[in-house]
Amino acid sequence: MFHKEGHKIIVITFILIIASYIAVDYFIDINWLKYILFFTLAIFLYLILQFFRNPKRNTINNNNNVLSPVDGKVVVIEEVFEKEYFKEKRLQISVFMSPLNVHVTRYPINGKVLFSKYHPGKYLVAWHPKASEENERTTVVVENESYGKVLYRQIAGALAKRIVNYAKVGDEAVQGTDSGFIKFGSRVDLYLPLDTNVKVSLNDKVKGGESIIAEL
Structure with a gap:
């Protein structure tokens, strides 16, 4: 689950990542460089998703x-x-x-x-x-x-x-x-x-x- 504050940023990031993947695949012929760039883009996406995650918490409600x-x-x-x-x-x-x-x-x-x-x-x-x-x-x-x-x-x-x-x-x-x-x-x-x-x-x-x- 992701926090609502990150929904817009996550969508924009997905679009940029997909566009970048296509550009890298089309313009770069050196395989090792292509794989490094793919890996870097994947890590960037992972960090964005990690930052905006909103895990469910088991709150034990206690007024004291x-x-x-x-x-x-x-x-x-x-x-x-x-x-x-x-x-x-x-x-x-x-x-x-x-x-x-x-x-x-x-x-x-x-x-x-x-x-x-x-x-x-x-x-x-x-x-x-x-x-x-x-x-x-x-x-x-x-x-x-x-x-x-x-x-x-x-x-x-x-x-x-x-x-x-x-x-x-x-x-x-x-x-x-x-x-x-x-x-x-x-x-x-x-x-x-x-x-x-x-x-x-x-x-x-x-x-x-x-x-x-x-x-x-």
Whole structure:
């Protein structure tokens, strides 16, 4: 299954690949060079299909848990001052996505969307300390009765040039369902209450909609 954000790109890629195959077969007579080009085109198509895949996730819905919003590796667990919405200290947990990871963003908790805002910005590498404040990004806050308010921030990386955010103020968020998409490498930050019981460690690999990041 492929994400809807990739449907147009996949169709265009298929057309270009087919046209390229025909051109290579027609204009190039050197067999070894022809096979190398065919292989390169096949690898390119494979990477595009991998990037836009949207595998089904077995989300165990639980109001006491915060699930990872994305696939990737945990790169930050630290206490910080969150100055856009909470304006107080929160626990930041960041997940970095490589271009090969699934790039669907999923709601980490059930609840109601209280805040959703897009910020244009730079395209620093996603692990840069200033990326969360200076890069293109979106900030979403969801609240449920059990856990309280959770903020998650989609951050564009050096390759990502477009963030898609479906969350709108007043929406009912369902844990594990699609809330957005980031194209080509990026990061997502979670901001949780300081007394959160963290269930992951640095460098852990997590799956969006399945891995438990923290619990009440």
